[in-house]
Amino acid sequence: MPIRTNRGRAAVYRTLWGWPLRSPTHLVIAIIGFGVLVIALGVIVPRVLDNKPASQSGATAVSSSTQPNQVGVLPSSGQSNLPTKLPSPVNSASAAPPQSDAQLVAELWAETWIKPPPNNDVNKWLEELKPYTTDEFLAHMATIDPQNVPDKITEKVKAVKSTTSSIDFEVGTDVGKVRITLIKVQPDGKWRVNSYTKAD
Template sequence: MPIRSPRGRAAAYRGIWQWPLQSPARLVITVIVVVAVAGGVSFGVTSLAGRSPERGLLTGPESPSNPASSAPRLPGSPAVPLTPAPTALPPVPELEPKNLPLSQAPAAALSVAARWSAAWVRPPAGTTADEWLDGLRSTTTDEYLGVLSGVDPGNIPATRVTGEPRAVRVSPRSVQVEVPTDALTLLVLVVDTDTEGWRVAGYDRT
């Protein structure tokens, strides 16, 4: 028969709460039931948290949200894209040697070095700079002739050539020639100009 009065319901609730306390056995049973109910609730919440909010499926490598697993794959295609093989470079042709044997020095280059050195040494007193420069014009490149235009020939220490020219470095288009003088040794650079033949394009002192 249902309990209709508030006093009756209160008495019923009090009887329920006091039931576990009436004996140790009842208390143990109550604790076991409460722990079991709490474990079931926790398991249900964990299962719901592992589901995708959009599809209701577990997320991970097998879920449709993973682009790698959902991409279509042709039959027989590899699972991982293959790295393209490196392109082989064409063979490099052998370069021509920069230096040649000294015996291959052109005689014309040695002759130009000797004539230029004889015209370069300090001229006799009274010779002007323009006259000295004119003596070098036929054996000097136009570019280097402009550099020599600023030289005062009166300051040149050497007065004469004392020996024969000797090639010290030979290349296909240039020759370095040593020319001894009474004050120093000239290292003359003679180049092949194509249009005017061999001409002096610079010098150094040793």
């Protein structure tokens, strides 16, 4: 029979809320029941919520595979002509015999590089290196102490690696071999020293 009066509803609520307080046994049963309910909800609710996004992400993956140009989506096999990785810059320039003007620039730079400036004047030293050096590398050379540069050349400058846009030369010094890298500067196409390192 349905409860139709407020007094009847209040009596039912009083009975439900009062039941755990009737005895210690009822209280323990109520606490255990409440704990089981909380744990069940803690396990079931995340599983239900995880199933919905999984089905939605599956639908997204299916729809995104039809658009292979989207970021983060791998193209399906056989449909894309794009390379899997970029070719290395070394392979992009074709090998070429070293040019005589590059050899001359490397020799002049090496001779000027080891020549100590008077009173270790870095500005004078950089001014002498400027015709043979790129502007970017000249700025780096300004941080070098000329006293740390070798004193003399022991072997002639020789080309060890050559492409159409860069050439590596090695020169022997009193402190070991040094590798000098020249690049062809655009738009005039002149060869300039872009870096040097200790050779292996």
